[in-house]
Amino acid sequence: MIARNVRAVVEQGLADGLFPGAVVRVVRAGEEILFDAWGMAEITPEQRPMRTDMWFDLASLTKVMATLPAVLRTLQAGQIDLHAPVQRYVPLFTQPDVTVFHLLTHTSGLLAWLPMYLRAQTPEAIYRHICERVRLEATPGTRVVYSDLGFILLGCLLEAVWNKPLLEVFNEQVFEPLGLDQTFFTPTHLKRTELVATEVGNAHERKMCADYAPAAEIDAFPWRTETLVGEVHDGHAWYGMGGVSSHAGLFSTARDVSRYVEMWAAKGGGYLEEHWVRLATTLHTVGIGDARGLGFQLYEDGAFGHLGFTGTSLRLHPATETQVIALTNRVHPHVQTDLAAWRRALHAAAFQL
Missing domain, CATH: 3.40.710.10 (DD-peptidase/beta-lactamase superfamily)
Structure with missing residues (x-):
């Protein structure tokens, strides 16, 4: 049936x-x-x-098949704190009130989307644009705005915490242990x-x-x-x-x-x-x-x-x-x-x- x-x-x-x-x-x-x-x-x-x-x-689906499990494993390993400011791990980020929790729940106040790639064509340039040039549209924790920018920033955080390229983080923390070949x-x-x-x-x-x-x-x-x-x-x-x-x-x-x-x-x-x-x-x-x-x-x-x-x-x-x-x-x-x-x-x- x-x-x-x-x-x-x-x-x-x-x-x-x-x-x-x-x-x-x-x-x-x-x-x-x-x-x-x-x-x-x-x-x-x-x-x-x-x-x-x-x-x-x-x-x-990348957000929940790669980034989410990688962040959860990083939390589980005690490498980051869910309610800590993102700025603790990414000092370049200029918004001290945004936490890891806010990024994961799409409540950071960051924009949903912005064509940064028109002028920023490397990961480093994209990260810098979000960290230094993007301002919040809402107070963190007060509104849900599904944000690509927020999840891109989580990738920057993962690279900083593990001191490895993002692909290596995903391979080691997600794809290999889960057998996603x-x-x-x-x-x-x-x-x-x-x-x-x-x-x-x-x-x-x-x-x-x-x-x-x-x-x-x-x-x-x-x-x-x-x-x-x-x-x-x-x-x-x-x-x-x-x-x-x-x-x-x-x-x-x-x-x-x-x-x-x-x-x-x-x-x-x-x-x-x-x-x-x-x-x-x-x-x-x-x-x-x-x-x-x-x-x-x-x-x-x-x-x-x-x-x-x-x-x-x-x-x-x-x-x-x-x-x-x-x-x-x-x-x-x-x-x-x-x-x-x-x-x-x-x-x-x-x-x-």
Whole structure:
């Protein structure tokens, strides 16, 4: 029944043109209920069918599949304090009242987005821009504003605390101990046929820049115009961070995303102490905006998870012990309609008793 209903929702999404293709995996109480692929991985300039073993640009799933566990392991190791000011670890940061907790809960007061990459094209330049030039829009702890800048700053913090490049931190603290051997940044070793396409160029972000910079500066920027395959879609991750960032840039398969979610289903599974699992999935933003744990978005049905702009999502429903990994390429060839209603239908079908 569950598999049939989930299939119907996915097929309706394809019929409605919400995305060219999708891979969905549903697991309940450790048993695979559904794992299948639909539609196309690419429609222009090539036409390639979707397969379950393909790699997706996970976009903001990076925040909870790389940065969140790395920060939690750093907390668990006693290397940082959750309620300490970020400035303790990143002295260059000019906002003394912003804590690690504020960054994780998106309550720092930092902007949601700013096209820093128009003028800052190295990780160091991006970090410096956030630390020295960005001012807060709200008092820390008073409002939820989902912020890429906040999670980029967490990457700067991780590098400073571990005194290693961000990629090494993620490999040592997350991917290797969790056995995520299909999860990585800059997948240059993969063939095009193994990767799912995203947008044709960066037309969507180029339009977003119009509110932040003169038209001449935007027009002179070296925007990508080809279909993006194996190159991170996000502008900051690509133009500013060399493909490796703490807010976006991760590529993975549905099976590896599912393997990661299984750690949360197992309440840490020996990787995280249960205390940190509870804290990450507890509501910390009552009365100030979206329901947020540490990193995760929380939902009224008791589930928690996260979304990625490219059309990806992961969600775990503890009450029914059900996980749903739904990876689509909704930005191919151009940014499609929001998937909120479709996701609600998908999860309702998957979490039914």
